[in-house]
Amino acid sequence: MSHPTPVLSAETRDQLDQVIASENGRSGALLTILEKAQESEPSKHLPKPMLDYVARSMGIPLSQIQSVATFYSFFNLEPQGRHTVAICRGTACHTRGSKELLDKLTTSLDFPPGATDKAAMTTRDMRLTVRTVACIGQCALAPVVEVDGDIYGHIDDRELKQVLNGLPEEGS
Ligand code: FES
Numbered sequence: 001m002s003h004p005t006p007v008l009s010a011e012t013r014d015q016l017d018q019v020i021a022s023e024n025g026r027s028g029a030l031l032t033i034l035e036k037a038q039e040s041e042p043s044k045h046l047p048k049p050m051l052d053y054v055a056r057s058m059g060i061p062l063s064q065i066q067s068v069a070t071f072y073s074f075f076n077l078e079p080q081g082r083h084t085v086a087i088c089r090g091t092a093c094h095t096r097g098s099k100e101l102l103d104k105l106t107t108s109l110d111f112p113p114g115a116t117d118k119a120a121m122t123t124r125d126m127r128l129t130v131r132t133v134a135c136i137g138q139c140a141l142a143p144v145v146e147v148d149g150d151i152y153g154h155i156d157d158r159e160l161k162q163v164l165n166g167l168p169e170e171g172s
Pocket residue numbers: 088089090091092093094134135136137138139140142144
């Protein structure tokens with residue numbers, strides 16, 4: 001039995017049409033369009049129907065759009081959690097214990113079965129996406145973790161848990 005194909009809402013198509021109309025032809029248009037498209041999605045990702053729509057509207061092959069979306073790490077092809085935790089795995093952070101930090105965090109969270117890609121994993125309740133990054137550029141503060149864009153340096157697993165427990169819930 002085939003699965004139903006998800007379609008874009010009229011509202012999403014309108015939003016994309018507006019962005020494409022204002023950006024198309026400018027240098028870097030595709031990146032800006034994909035960035036705005038991702039921002040407009042509550043789960044902060046680029047679903048396949050959205051990529052299809054952008055490809056058709058811009059007259060660009062879907063494969064080209066997919067390679068751009070996979071090349072840049074700030075584009076997500078999978079739905080993201082409401083909060084993002086980025087654990088730095090650069091050399092300075094590694095030597096200051098970031099692997100243990102990552103392992104302790106991931107073993108304390110509930111991921112769907114089969115979620116083993118520590119580069120980006122989202123909890124079953126969609127509250128948190130945990131990802132690893134190469135270097136946040138704050139090596140003097142190692143180990144460094146970024147939570148929803150805020151940087152925390154010299155952090156241990158207990159402090160990280162406190163930060164995560166203090167994150168706002170939906171609607172609060
Ligand atoms: S290695 Fe972690 S901030 Fe540079």
